[in-house]
Amino acid sequence: MNGLSIQIDEKRFDGPPVLAGIDVTIPAGEFVAIVGPSGVGKTTLLGMVAGLDAAYAGAIRYDGAPLAEPGQSPDGMGMVFQEPRLMPWLTIRDNVRLAEAEHLARDRSYVSRADTLLEEVGLGTSGNAWPSQLSGGMQRRTALARAFVVDPWLLLMDEPFVSLDMPAANQLRGLLRRLCARVRPLVLFVTHDVNEALVLADRILFLGDTPARVVLDYRVEQAGSHDVSSPEIAALRRRLLARHPRLLSGAPEAGADEISYGREGL
């Protein structure tokens, strides 16, 4: 089986299963958005792929082999969290270099690309600043630089632009698209915003139901617009919802009022 295969038979915390019966395969280089209501288990799923959570029944493989050694994260992976998660005591440059630490330890001749990446995300002059001196948007750019500094083949993103204002989020989405076009990683992008998923992704996995499963595996038609509030994206979204009217109410049998869609109020 080629590509990333995520097969989760069951995942539970202390209680009933949260995720069950998930079985998807994603070819290399594909940009996949994972969409679902908050609390459905999107972040949990990402944590399992990242190797942060090994307590589940199932297997995550790449080209048939386990994605990572037990208790470890996959080699060559980048990850961007909901918050920038920069080390406040490291300069912006050192924060990016932290992702290179393994390369630096393994290969003495490795030359840090931190400054190149900072240049690329528009922070070329901020390398010596502390994270506390940067705006929220700039901190997120740093987090992107950190994720891309090792040329990841696998990139996990957990609602990375969620608390930004619209123009800043649009800018960062553009930056992300440019970086992805160069590096071509396989991306798992968690979001609860369908428009964002339509703008960025080749394919959308809608999670829903209890326990959560993939209720729709949707291939995105290219809308020709990269603006989340453009008419093209709105049309795309209308078509999607016309074909799958109960999609955003979570499970086909669940009442819509049980599910919260955050600020969008979908």
Place this chain on the structure above:
Amino acid sequence: MSPSSARRDQDDASRTIASKSPGAAARSLWGQLQPPFGPAWLWRTGSLVGLAVVWEIAALFANSNMLPTPVAVLAAVYRYTRTGQLPLELAITLGRVAAAFVVAMTVGAAIGFVMGRFRRFNLLLDGALVLALNIPALVVIILCYLWLGLTEVAVIVAVALNKIPVVVVTTREGTRAVDARLLAVAQVYRVPRRVAFFRVFLPQLYPYLMASARNGLALIWKIVLVAELLGRSNGVGFELSVFFQFFDITSILAYTLAFAAVVMAIEAGVMRPLEQRLMRWRG
């Protein structure tokens, strides 16, 4: 809303609260307590000069060898420094302070880390910790002299034992407050253990370690003097016991003043710059 989402929301809320480090609040409060005019150093020296003036006047009125004047005490400091006796005794005592400090910080931080990190160790050692916090310093010193003899090792062990429980408590708190979200960053980027320890984990403990180092210095040098008085034949504490037998209050105050000055110099010249360097990112 499903049970898992409720739990997540709760987690998020508690994380937000925990993410503020304790020093930040203290610092802003300190900022409000700055004197209303004039540079801070002026107020610092001013208060010391004022204290000396009050002392001088009180001593002149008392006119007794029970309360020598500051000038007489400074003269004694000068005299003992000329003979070389004071610097020698100071050096001996400071050596003991340094040894006990290093032992207490190392052992205390290690135990505190283990107790903060592993619940079972905490349950196992917590009773002993509470006990240790409540044993009087004097008892520990006497027992160490009885068990280990009137030796250098006994002094250092006794003083370190007095300080270790305090370091344990502070380090344990610090370890519990470590932000798991930042550790997750180290994990997903496969940061080698040694690098992760020094660049991701340890910096989160700095405020706690610095607090216990500064308190530790203040506590240790006081206890060292007691230990010297009880069982050594040199050092500042021993000299004080001799002066005590001769009712030589001027010399007692001279030694005290000199020693306190040295400790304050270490605080200002080493501890504070070190803390500023470790915390400079707070900006």
